[in-house]
Amino acid sequence: MILTLEHVCKEYTKGREPVPVLQDICMTVNQGDYLAIMGPSGSGKTTLMNLLGCLDVPSEGTYILDGQDVGSLSDEALARVRNRLIGFVFQNFNLMPKMTALDNVMLPLLYAGVPLRTRRRQAEEALRLLGLEDRMHFYPNQLSGGQCQRVAIARAIVGKPKLILADEPTGALDTASGEQIMQTFRTLNERGITIIMITHEKHIADHADRIAHILDGRLVEPEPVQAVKGGAFAK
């Protein structure tokens, strides 16, 4: 069990009135799970992802990640958790435009305090794993969308995280590059990394082991795609 959400609520205050975005979410994700989250626009998927990624804390309820209660952690500790445990993949890649692919991938290791030489070696390794060994010194604007996303994935996995959070990772890609990314995720998942992926598209979600649906901030019954590896969800 890598994470559990217990009766998690999230609301934003717009003017006077609080706007509930997530309501009473309970879920458990085990080590090595590959989970897709689907839902209509505005249903709260990104908000949930931000909570899972420790970029935000719940308004109510508890979130336990890797045995730690996230709500009780300091800013500093949250930064460390994001750095060590989680790798993010965004829809629009979010690469640093003024850095080469290699420098982009080295960034999380810099924050982890890894010395330069090790940093470079590990970043090169990660890029090689994603088939980008001949694009290491390219800038993002010299790479295709698919290549950018693979650089972003390399950046997400370079710190050897336990969990990868991907918010519409194929949203900006064509079908072929999207498929390639899905294959990469599959490989990573087979190596034991837990993946949680948000998507709009059914055929992308089908690559995951399980699909969860979110509607108006509520999690509805999970829909297993393949054999369920243990009781993933509890209500």
Place this chain on the structure above:
Amino acid sequence: MENIRLAFQGIWSHKMRSLLTMLGIIIGIASIITIVSTIKGTNEQIKENLIGSGSNVVTVQLYQDDWAYDMSYSPIPAGVRTIDEDAMKTRLENLSLVEQVSFYTSRNWSDFVTTPDSTFSGEVYGVDQDYFNVCGYVIGWGRNFSPADYENHRRVVILDTKAAGVLFGTDDPVGGIVEIKGEPFTVVGVVEQRNSFQPTIQSYQDFYLYADTSAGAVFLPSVCWPMVFRFDEPQSVAVKVEKTDDMTRAGQLVAEELCKSQIIGYSPSGTQTGFAYRSEDLLLQAQQLQELSNSTNVQLIWIASISLLVGGIGVMNIMLVSVTERTAEIGLKKALGATKRRIRRQFLTEASVLTSLGGLMGVGLGIVMAQVVCTYNSLPMAISVPAILISVAFSVVIGLVFGMLPAMKAANLNPIDALRRE
């Protein structure tokens, strides 16, 4: 380290904007460097002007109360002995700091030295044989006074170049006759001041300070003094000192010695007659003038500091804009695990690299400006190294102070908002 490299990258990729941001700092630092360098130059010059670099001569004169005693309009001062030159010379030259002394009598603004064609109105000195040596004169033409001139009371004079010009025009003065109060004297030589002894005169004030010496001088052997003036006038003393910085002290020592031995009934608390020997303290005057020029310039530095302050606010402003612009970058870095401290440090480094770069450029510009100002006013150039170090350090501090607010803003950005904004 990494931050500094990134900061330089950032500055380089927005050259124009960075330059404009630094402008306030550049101008502020440049003006401070210029002012400080010119102050230093002015001070050196004041000292040089007043003392004449390397002359190291203090004159010790008889004063009554607060005024130098003027022999031309006053009787022989009662209660003041004439100096026994040979005995006093050894006594004074044995004092520490004193290298050599010379005794002389003098008249200012004379109008009794004439040739058939013209009248000289400068100074007239009755001097001993060491005078030219002590006061830094060299024989430019003709000969020096000889011991025989003194023994035989020969009626000879030596002119300085100015007096020679006034009295003889372009003619050769050596061998010519000048009359002093009707007594004929033969000119035997012309003296000029050794180059390094010549004070530089650039301004009206300088001229005023030197008016008396620059009017020219006529020298006769001290033994001839009574032929035209009076017997028993108390002499003044020119004291050559070994080191410039000792001038004040040496002058005081000599004055004290003279007071004790020459003035009857002298006590340090004052004498009934009010007579005392005092040294003409040029070094002190120089210092007073320097202080005066310093205090006006300190105000200029304050004004320049205000421009530094404005420069700092400019830096803060641009940094705030830059934080807003780079919200997405900051959000991403936070998502990747950058702590608040790291983000804050990144922006502080950027601000201080920006301002210290501006500081360095300001120092460069300031040196150029100081050079221009000094050449224009023909001041000696004196770059102050401590001022340079302080200004660069100060510009780093400005970066840290005015970078604080933008850095806090960046560090406290909510990563979600930061990521959401695209």
